Amino acid sequence: MSKVLVVTSGKGGVGKTTSTAAIGAALASCGEKVVVVDFDVGLRNLDLVMGAERRVVFDLISVVQGNAKLAQALIRDKRVENLSLLAASQTRDKDALTEEGVARVIAELREKFDWVICDSPAGIERGATLAMRHADLAVVVTNPEVSSVRDSDRIIGLLDSKTEKAERGERMEKHLLLTRFDPIRAARGDMLSKEDVLEILSIPLLGIIPESQEVLRASNMGAPVTLNSPMSAPARAYMDAARRLKGESVEIAVPTERKTLLNKLFGRRAAA
């Protein structure tokens, strides 16, 4: 049975697109059929993070408006079988997304894929509400920082009121993904702890992604961090989160960078 997952946060810059790409690639490498869909019309970036920016011909809007068939707009990942991308349009504005059009495209994607992962734009406007509209479950991406936690709280309110599932009177499944977490600063009392954020937002924890230079290195290369450096701490954390989404029970821990003696002696090696 296919699942529609929205990756959302309210606040911008907390890691929605990074998380969409990383979790999408992680699920696909477990053998699931996955499509990642960029809902950030006008400010698309998922194509860039996935390294497919030069392969976009048709996009979500072309399909919504009937100018292209879904099959023409889907971009298959060159690294992982089972992983596809549906890009957002860079030139059109959000009003080009109609509610009926989005519903039709999501329904069609459900037939083809096990996971439809919608990368929400920041904010609480139309683009964000359309991205969450048809979701079965939500991943709320939050940084351990006051403005991000406040905005996540607002988004949780919208997930519980503005989605189809909520309107049918069903409970929306929500998961917290704590990103850019620094265990040392949290232990020192200078960063909100996992317990603090969980107590304030009171939704179950999907994973903790440690702050890491590997995330920027991966986006520089145009690859999800789970593919670019699969053994790195953030990649392992995303991989665990993906397994939890699949229903496996994996203990939650903050992975740390594994430093070999050579790493310690010579610092980080340059990108290969």
Place this chain on the structure above:
Amino acid sequence: MNLLSFLSRRQTAPVARERLQILLSHERTIVGGGSDLVNLLREEILEVIAKHVKLDRDKVQVKMDRGNAVSTLEVEIEIPTGGTLKLAG
């Protein structure tokens, strides 16, 4: 920064946590409602009043305060002087 001032430096996370808890208890609306409840109430109240009285949309304030025992809903509507009262029929 010397060692003493480093040791006596106050942890900031507990402050963040407390500020958030106070803020969000205000921002979350009364039990069961979505977080847009205040806006929804504002729109519907406006609609009803506007049927009978001409008013400026910006002059309508709806505030919700959540207390431990009771919550209060405060509605403040400013009607311009000489605002015409239409007959409700």
